[in-house]
Amino acid sequence: MKDIEYIRSHYNIEDFIYFSHHQQEEHGRLHHFALNPVFRHYTKFFLKEILRLGYKSCLYYPIYPQSRESKLQSSYAHSLTSALHYLVPVRPRRQIVYPLEKLGINAPSKEVSKDQSSYALYHTNRKLTLEPKVTVNARIVVIGASSVGISFLETLVFCSHLKFNNLTLISTHGLPGKKLLGSEQRKFLASDHCFNDKDYALMSLCSWVNVVVGRMTGIDRAAKHVVVSQNETVFYDHLILCTGQQYQVPCPTGADMNQHLTNREVLEKSKKRYTGKVPYNLFILNDEEDCVEALIWMRNNSILTEGKVIVYGNTLDAYTTVETLLHIGMKGDCIYFVHPPADSNISCINNYVIESAVEDAIRAAKVAVYRESLLAQWNDGQDPDPIHSACFTTPTKPFRLECSAFFSFYKKNVDYETFKAFNDACLVYDGRLVIDTTFHTNDIAIRAAGSLTKFSNRYYSDEWTHSNFSSKEIGFQLAAAMLTLFDPTLEPVTEPPADLDRLIPMYKGAKIQGGILPGSYYYLHIAKPAIPSPLDVQRSQPDFGSEIITGNAKDGTYFRLYINKYKLVEAITCFSKEPFPVSNYIRLIGQ
Known part of the structure; x- marks a missing residue:
């Protein structure tokens, strides 16, 4: 097998074998495995005989992402194998991003550093053919393909000694990672860097998870099923709610422009x-499908060359959308960037020097910026479909803008249909879905996690929610809490007595946000979980620690490293004109 060194460096195959105990020619790649269904029960015996007769000790089977399945004439064509459930998924290894040109002769070998098509890897060996997997037939239904939901499914799928036969994901657009916008293009939305398209290709969740495309519109707790898109039912034994929060359609206040009302009055x-x-x-852009739909519509209707666009919001997604519109060809003087009144004194960037550089870039691009502006009317109070104009109130006098398209990033909230499903099912809801420290709702068969949720009031912890933590870690911990029900190798965890269940769990994974901001600045902020507070307030604390700042934000060379009083890296901010190795910087947190 020629590329075994690449596999060894990019996948954790040494979780299953001692690499030094196997010669290179003993590694084989499985291209096709077709077996009469009558004999499927004996698949392990066939695999064992294949290893014996082929003088192999290990077999590898790659699954390429769907975008490459049609290229059957290529060298990596593999047929779908019926033996997949008898192979184990191999976790990808995190790759260090090397500056190959600077390292010269000290760079790793090309076998290790070469850029190949990403694929999910499955493996078996002599030892594994003799080890039975524990079959889990429980119907586990996950609602929402958020980072929490994907992390939860990933954790279950990569339990090599368990075989989950009934994993189902219900999502409006199915599994993410379709590369609809391409990796080189600007993204409309900012990223939390939990997963990217390459990560989805390396997981191949579609091989293990049944996907139902649709929206959950009801939950029948007595019959244990969810209603999808009003007319389909999906039964569950364990229901996992990870829908998160989405941007909603903004509601104009209806303020009469002739009365010159101000924000305070409406x-x-x-x-x-x-x-x-x-x-x-x-x-309303909430995922990649929404972004593609908007981009196609704008190109088909010549909006990029002839129209005017309003971007309404003050979130990081609003800034990255303005940059994307500029990048795909819109003139700056055709973009109106309208900021609604802020809910707090903490901005989405929370760093004055970066905000100043971004504002200068927006000004240089001739984008008109309106602050403290609240949406009052569309089309002067007439039929709003389509939108030709929008009126806004401010702390002083109102104004009116003409537009061909309106992008709204005003306030995320739980989708109304989702809320109605919870409410009709009598799940406790208090602004968000109420859970305890083990992710349970008031129904023992229903768990929830992510920004959709809040902790019960008995914990006296309103400031801390799952929104403060890494979504990827939340999903992992949710799966770990459920594995105690299915994994016989784990000791069952006894629930703490009610009188002792008073503290919420604190997770340690870094909270990340990043994207490309106006001026083509690459932005990344990584920090340990914390209750948000202005950066100046943090600096004024007596136990603040120290920070190292290099470069200049306006030149695109800004780098900030915050070291706490225990000499640990607690936050990193990078603001650059050039791309940088994000995954390398993420590993610095906590070091």
Whole structure:
């Protein structure tokens, strides 16, 4: 097998074998395995005989992402094997991003550093053919393909000694990672760096998870099934809710422009839910499919060259969308960047020097910026479909803008249909879905995690929610809590008595946000979980520690390293004109 060194360096095959105990020619690649279903029960015996007759000790089977399945004439064509459930998935190894040109002769060998098509790897060997897997037939249904839900499924799938036969994901767009926008293009939305398209290819969750495309519209707790898109039912033994929060359609306050009202007089009306017809040129971007749909519509309707666009919001996603619009060809003077009144004194970037550099870049691109502006009307109060104009109130006088498309990033919240499903099922909801420290809702068969949830009031911890922590770690801990039900190698964990269950768990994984900001600045911020507070307030604390800052934000060379009083790296901020190795920087936290 020629590429065994690549496999050894990119996958954790030494979780299953001692590499030095196997000669190179004893590693084999499985291209095809077709077996009459009558004999499927004897698959392990066939694999064992294949190893014996082929003088092999290990077999590897790659699964390439769907985008490559059609290239059957290529050298990596493999047929779908019926032996997959008798192979074990191999976790990918985190790769160090090497500056190959600077290292010269000290760089790792090309066999290790070469850029290959990503694939999920499955493996078996002599020893594994003799080890039975524990079959888990429990119906586990996950609602929502958020980072929490994907992390949960990943953890279950990579339990090599367990075989989950009934994993189901219900999501409006199925599994993520379809590379709809391409890796080189600007992304409309910022990233939390939990998973990227390459990670999805390396997991190949579609090989293990049944995917139901649709929206959950109801839960029947007595019959233990969920209703999908009003007419389909999916039964469960364990229901996992990971829908998260999404940007919602903004509700205009309806303020009369002739009365010259200010924000203070109409602020309460902005909190209402919009119930009218959603205009077709109003874009609410929550995932890659939404972004592609918006991009295609704008190109088909010549918006990029002739139209005007309003971007409404003050989140990081709003900034990255402005940069994407500029990058794909829109003129800056055709973009109106409208900031609604802030809910707190903490901005989405929370670093004055970076904010100043971004504002200068926006000004240089001739993008008009309006601050403290609250949406009052579409089309002067007439039929809003399509939107031709929008009126806004401010702390002083109102104004009106013409537009061909409206992008809204105003306030994330739990989707109304999702909330209604929870409420009708009598799940305790208090602004968010209420859970305890072991992810349980008030139904023992239903667990929830992520920004959808909040801790019960009995913990007196309103400031701490799952939103403060890494979504990937939350998903892993959720899976670990459930594995005690299925894994016979783990000792059952006894629930703490109610009078002792008073402290919420604290997770340690770094919270990350990043994206490309106006001015083509690459931005990354990594920090340990914390209750948000302004950077200046953090610096004024007596136990702040120290920080190392190099470069200049406006030149695109800014780097900030915060070291706490225990001499551990607690936060990193990078703001650069050039791309940088994000995965390398993430590993610095806590060192």
